Amino acid sequence: MLIGIIGLGKMGGNITKKLLKNNHTCAVFDKNRTNIKNIEKKGAIGAKSLKCLVLSLSSPRTIWLMLPAGKITEKIILKLRQYMGKGDTILDGSNGYFKKDIKRSEKLVKRGINYIDVGVSGGIWGLKRGYCLMIGGNKKIFLKKKYIFCNLSSNKGYMYCGKVGSGHFVKMIHNGIEYGMMQSYAEGFDMMKNIKKTNVFYKHRYKLNLYDISEIWRRGSVIESWLLDLISVSLANDVKLKEFNGKVNDSGEVRWLIQTALEESMPLEVLTTSLYVRFNSRNYNRYGNKLLSAMRKQFGGHLEHFED
Known part of the structure; x- marks a missing residue:
């Protein structure tokens, strides 16, 4: 499957590498061009902009955000809303605030965009050990994206926690x-x-x-x-x-x-x-x-x- 990933820091870079190891194709974007070049060497497809990233994905698109919680994540999601469409899904892997997840999801749903909040534990060891994933959002969308969580976790270390915000709450x-x-x-x-x-x-x-x-x-x-x-x-x-x-x-x-x-x-x-x-x-x-x-x-x- 082709997955878009935004944010290639310590966590986002390793998540990309783990997905690549599990035979996913990853289109990636980061404000740091060096991060993009480094992950391209592992087999990812680098994008020059957020718009280019979205356009490189076929519908229904899946984009994983691995950015710091707060203003940066909010800003990127607002930009993605301009390019993404009905049936597309945003997975937010930041340590986000569950109350903001609920408000954010309400705005995205109006445009037909699905929003899944993912609490990620495992730190820089997740590439080797697997991640522990706590997931909130629409259960039907969770089940459709289950293969992603399965490939990132270890020993079924992922769980659907409930409606939107539940993953980040846990x-x-x-x-x-x-x-x-x-x-x-x-x-x-x-x-x-x-x-x-x-x-x-x-x-x-x-x-x-x-x-x-x-x-x-x-x-x-x-x-x-x-x-x-x-x-x-x-x-x-x-x-x-x-x-x-x-x-x-x-x-x-x-x-x-x-x-x-x-x-x-x-x-x-x-x-x-x-x-x-x-x-x-x-x-x-x-x-x-x-x-x-x-x-x-x-x-x-x-x-x-x-x-x-």
Whole structure:
């Protein structure tokens, strides 16, 4: 099948490569011409503009967007509306806000364009491991595009979550849980690294090897996970994490999660605190915050390097 893909960054580039490996033909566009040239070497068909991309696809067209959520995605969809027609489908793989999905879909449906929101997890490892996909939208359209999700995921790691917005809603919750898990690991390792000399344990302890601890916890422990695997990789490279400055960014989804919880008068103690810790990290340099940055780099390629 011929699929159009817009956005060839870390995620979009790998998604294109995975589709190409599964014998799909991919027409691609990115504002960075170098990204297009690099993916053309893998067998994709590069387009010079959004219009050229759309015209290169036969009806009914399928276009996957892998762009940052917000203004950029909104701008591109508005442009695509000019060129796409009845029966065409837009798949939005950004970490979008589910409320905006609903409004966006209503506008596209008036022109006969289908809209599917896809929450994508797997980061830069998705090419090798397969992606976890959470999908919302019209179920009939989901079933027609099921082959795409099947080829991108691993072990049937895709799910139809419900009507439009459901995919991004579930991904929003997923990212909140991810924040909480990361924060738990960060605080635990931070304590082992920085326990005060006045503590009785400090006076009698051997020097703790954080890398060895991460490795042993990966072997049968109840807290073993892929995040712990990535921690181990980071500590193997540099247990002091000198590469990172301890300032941890947030990509926005958990802010929406907290807003939604407030609307529902629902307490989310751990998830709210994990977001606030990231805010606070921009003022204080702690080992645990460096570990958060290291995890973000390992699974998503997010760069938060040390700065003087």
